[in-house]
Amino acid sequence: MMNLSILILVPLITAIIVMFCRNASQVRWISLAGSLVQLVLCFTLLYFYLHERSAGNTAQMLFESRYSWYSALNIELYTGVDGISVAMILLTATVVFTGVLISWKIEKLTKEYFLLLLLLGMGAYGFFISLDLFTMFFFLEIAVIPKFLLIGIWGSGRKEYSALKLALMLMTGSALVLIGILSLYFHTDIGNGQHTFDLVKISQLHIPIETQRFIFPLLFTGFGIFTAMFPFHTWAPDGHSSAPTAASMFLAGISMKLGGYGCLRVATYLMPEAAKEYAWIIILVATIAIIYGAFATMMQKDLKYINAYSSVSHCGFVLLGIGMLTKTAIIGAVMQMVAHGLMTALFFGAIGMIYDRTHTRQVDELGGLLKAMPFIGTIYVVAGLCSLGLPGFSGFVAEMTIFMGSWQRPDAYYRIATVLSCASIVVTAVYILRAAGKVIMGPLKAPHMHDLKDATWNEKLAAATLVLGIVAIGIVPFYLVNLVSPDTQHIMDNITRSIAVK
């Protein structure tokens, strides 16, 4: 057994130690050690989790622990995990670890930089392990402001504008979530006029459909903003492109997943009937995001913008999977979150490495990098191929699962949405291959580019970790499916049960 609070404590303690470090090198090593410990802990968690499950423990949440926090409002520090959260925690640990490695060369305000990275990571861990809506919201908000500072201080381009835009849009998202959570809270009656924020308890209550109709859009849109749902995606391209490399990785790899997880775990799970009613809107918005994102990507000339817009498109798949409300599609959505998290972290990592050396991100000004920097060139291609969904990489299995799940919905509307989303993959192929081709093939554009140094040890280690993850999911996807599947069944059961009651 394992107490999950340790997942919050390790980053916190690391951050406190970092605060008292005297030089940049200490800061780096302590952060790396902290994130490595965290990574090891997360895999230990996975081991224990699988061990418990194979021993026949079918409880919905494992490793539960409760501490009363604000007893007057029944707020608890209630933590527990199921397969979906374990998958997300593993993703977070991997991205944090590689993010710290990628940031090795940060010279400006090193201590503050790593402090904020660790704090951001802590917010994400807390969010994924919380089963109390208030605590969840607390961690969700913790993860916002570090992004503002990371982008604003260490970013490039129109960093201040992007940072402010991102912070305000995400805070609007969390404001909607807050209203949703509060109204949900006051509609849970657990006797004696008491209310509860307990996620598991709320899922067993029957919330009247009229209430759900009001709350569901608030929660789904709120979390949707975090996951760059169309038409609230505009923070994503600006934010990603201005952010320093590791912040981009965190933003796309972790932060957008907070939203997806929230849409699934809070909005859909707690209010399945409303989800069913509003499914057509979710599908519509998701399909628009997928197609719009793909076409918008084609127009971009900046490597980071390419990846940022393609993230909008890829996160659209997550929402599509959730909106389809079939078990396979939801499994696909979770897999897509993990797959996209790893892929996009690798992608941004590669772009960061290229930018650090060439000082440009414009596709037109780059070329032939495979000759100058074979390692970086290769991982850029790997990330690109994963993004376009090449079999053998994680993107393929995730998107495939979503399409399989979507196709199970027989009505024409869903079929059209599925077909259109499928078609977007062709567009993806166009922009990825075009960008990759221009950047790594052909002649080198400038003479000084012949002397570019290839990846250093830290970059190699980070890239290798991410590639390992991507390939592992691509080749043996059933491990991830098996991890996620039983808990998706819980969500499905809740959906069917509520609809049957009605």
Next chain:
Amino acid sequence: MGIEFFTLMKSELLLTLIIFILLFLKVWDGIKDNTTLLHITNTLLFINLLSGFFFNTSGELFSGMYHTNEVLSLEKNILNLGTFIISLQAYDWLKTHKHLLEFYILLLCTLLGMFFMISSGNFLMFYLGLELSTIPLAALVNFELGKLKSSEAAMKMIFSSAFASGITLFGISMLYGTTGTLNFTEMALHITGSKLQLYAFILIFTGFAFKLSAVPFHLWTADVYEGAPVSVTSYLSVISKASIVFIFITVLYTLFRSYEVMWYNMLFLTIVLTVTIGNLFAIRQNNIKRFLAFSSISQVGYILLGLTAGTGMGASSAIYFLVIYTFSNLGAFGVIALISAKTGKENISDYKGLYATNPALTWVLTISLFSLAGIPPTAGFFGKMFLVTSGASKGNYTLIIIAVLNMVISLFYYLRIVKAMFMETNDNPIEKLTSSRSLKFALVLCMIGVIATGFTSGLFDNINTLIGK
């Protein structure tokens, strides 16, 4: 009378004693050194703060004119704490001021007035306390003796305060006329909802809104805050406001309980106006003191939001928020006071690039602003959350949506300052400042408060139990 008199009124008596000691020091004129005097006063204030935590009993005196209980003692402790921090922060400013003792005597007189006001069980006592807490304040606002703006601010303050007091008094007189008593508990029994009483209630409500600087009665705030010395501004925005909120809770929750629907709607309107207009004006400010004035207007809106609940939860969330607000606002004011005292710079654009020269001060200001904006893990997050939660308990989501979206707007202007300090560069930055030990101590105290009162739930639970009693 007897021993009970001394135990029940111990906070007021101790404060009076301190005022007398200071008066004696002034008349004696034996200590010429300002630093020594400051140390003496700060020690006295510290003793005053500590004593508030012991021997708190409940009871009433003068046939119900004065009453006290553990909640009221707690409220007085909050005011004491705030005053102590402000006194520490004023160190640099007062070190060279020639009217140091007068400053403290006036300041403590207003505090005494607030104590009486909070503890009042009778409108006579209430009005006495209110006036005692207002009139010396106007003199304090004028304490930047060489500055014309300071005198102007004092005039504005005294006029608007007198006007507000007049309105309140008019309302009180009508209530007295219809009920025949000035005692809160007796009066509550006689409030029948007649038109005259309703009218009286509206007048009293308006008087409070004036003192709280809730929109549309906020116009005096910005000018007064800007003109007054920073320490007085912080006193006005924290201590004075908190004391009014405390008595407002009593007035709404016990005296006018039968008008709950009525005051709910009035509060609704006031809150919407206060948070929105406070925010919109705060966005446009360039002077950091004016900026904090408007941001504190919008903060009042959130406090009122908590009060709309009409339950013990509403009261405890408001009191809890005021503790946090004391810490966070004083944290911000402390930094601003130092910068203003040392460099005379008060514009937001002067704060550009502050992080490069004064990292520690920047962090203090940033964390305080985050707390005011309600960003976790600072305590401000919890304070705002509980206010909003209390406000939501009546199920009026229009109000909650407006309030919560305004939190996002407020975030914009708080982040604007953070952005200026961290991200922008300045050709003429504020040089590296050294702060006195007493200011450092005050700021550390604020930071501990801002961080520790949040995720440790002890304080809130404590307040909640006291209210529940």
